[in-house]
Amino acid sequence: MKSSLSRRGFAKVLSAGAAYAALNPSFAMSAPALRLVSSSPTLVRLNSNENPYGPSPMAVKAMTDAFSLAWRYPDEHEGMLVDALAKLNGVSSDQILLGSGSSEILKVAAAALTGPGKKLLVGHPTFEAILAYAAVAGAEIVKTNLTSDYAHDLPKMLAEKNAGLIYICNPNNPTASITPKAELRAFLAKVPPQTIVLVDEAYHHYVDSNDYESVIPLIAQYPNLMVARTFSKIYSMAGLRCGYCVARPELIQRLRAQQAWDSVNIMALVAAIASLQDAGQVEQGHRRNTEVKNFVYSELDKSGYKYIPSHANFMMIDLRREVRPVIDAMSGRNVQVGRVFPAMPNFMRVTVGTRPQMEAFVSAFHAVMS
Numbered sequence: 001m002k003s004s005l006s007r008r009g010f011a012k013v014l015s016a017g018a019a020y021a022a023l024n025p026s027f028a029m030s031a032p033a034l035r036l037v038s039s040s041p042t043l044v045r046l047n048s049n050e051n052p053y054g055p056s057p058m059a060v061k062a063m064t065d066a067f068s069l070a071w072r073y074p075d076e077h078e079g080m081l082v083d084a085l086a087k088l089n090g091v092s093s094d095q096i097l098l099g100s101g102s103s104e105i106l107k108v109a110a111a112a113l114t115g116p117g118k119k120l121l122v123g124h125p126t127f128e129a130i131l132a133y134a135a136v137a138g139a140e141i142v143k144t145n146l147t148s149d150y151a152h153d154l155p156k157m158l159a160e161k162n163a164g165l166i167y168i169c170n171p172n173n174p175t176a177s178i179t180p181k182a183e184l185r186a187f188l189a190k191v192p193p194q195t196i197v198l199v200d201e202a203y204h205h206y207v208d209s210n211d212y213e214s215v216i217p218l219i220a221q222y223p224n225l226m227v228a229r230t231f232s233k234i235y236s237m238a239g240l241r242c243g244y245c246v247a248r249p250e251l252i253q254r255l256r257a258q259q260a261w262d263s264v265n266i267m268a269l270v271a272a273i274a275s276l277q278d279a280g281q282v283e284q285g286h287r288r289n290t291e292v293k294n295f296v297y298s299e300l301d302k303s304g305y306k307y308i309p310s311h312a313n314f315m316m317i318d319l320r321r322e323v324r325p326v327i328d329a330m331s332g333r334n335v336q337v338g339r340v341f342p343a344m345p346n347f348m349r350v351t352v353g354t355r356p357q358m359e360a361f362v363s364a365f366h367a368v369m370s
């Protein structure tokens with residue numbers, strides 16, 4: 001099983017750390033700083049859309065090998081990852097900007113592209129980080145409710161004037177829903193050239209739908225389009241912080257101007273490079289997620305609970321009652337689920353964990369809801 005491999009891999013990292021400490025006493029003296037925040041073995045974490053299977057064993061090995069490079073600035077490795085991502089996405093290297101997680105991409109986009117007189121337009125509800133970043137930039141934020149299918153209401157968003165940036169989260173967090181590709185194409189053809197469209201494809205690898213496509217290939221056609229991706233989800237590197245965006249070189253330069261130099265650390269870089277070389281990581285992550293999601297669907301179907309069909313590694317379940325007390329009761333049973341989303345007060349967002357985690361979830365859910 002990949003999870004046990006990952007644990008073994010992690011143990012190897014720790015023992016490599018111990019070996020390094022034996023050779024380097026000053027490292028050993030700082031060992032208490034290494035104490036890890038390990039969650040209780042009985043705690044089931046389904047609140048942050050993390051990928052519980054862990055990084056590729058190749059990424060773990062690359063990080064182990066890179067310990068001794070920690071004294072170096074990361075720029076050489078940055079170039080290697082940029083080149084690999086350019087190749088993967090069929091663009092040139094000056095069309096890639098790395099970030100310390102895709103969160104940093106969202107932050108620099110808000111800083112560069114919104115501000116007084118340059119609104120941020122978002123769906124509602126959606127992933128909220130960029131709202132906070134645009135608020136700091138002094139931008140007005142306009143929220144447009146999702147449609148009844150939980151897609152972005154693109155015609156309504158298009159009607160709004162003076163947008164600096166339009167944020168489309170596809171698949172969307174917290175609803176795990178998609179905005180259909182035909183609608184997105186029609187929308188991109190109509191957005192004024194001075195407005196930038198940021199499509200956040202953090203959950204891209206989990207989608208199973210003919211109605212969805214990545215818009216990265218459309219960047220060749222639209223200079224005002226950028227796409228954010230992350231290594232936190234299918235690559236299971238949330239704690240390492242690595243993301244990137246694809247855009248035209250002129251836009252990349254505007255974004256880069258807002259960024260700290262060398263913002264992606266060397267461990268994240270080598271792990272990301274290695275992950276891209278692990279052919280099985282995406283396929284296996286997708287398959288496991290789908291299998292476990294189907295198990296949860298069938299349990300919910302049996303007990304008559306509806307849910308929004310999920311195109312991600314999490315799902316929204318309609319509780320038909322207020323979610324707040326249910327979140328607390330689940331927590332009392334050692335199962336952490338997503339927070340309250342005020343726009344959807346009767347829905348519970350649950351990350352799709354491993355099969356044993358979801359069995360624990362189902363049993364706690366039945367107990368709490370009965």
Ligand SMILES: Cc1ncc(COP(=O)(O)O)c(C=O)c1O
Binds near residue numbers: 127
């Ligand atoms: C839609 C979406 N975008 C971006 C992020 C940020 O991810 P990271 O900064 O770890 O790349 C998340 C995190 O959950 C997310 O759900």
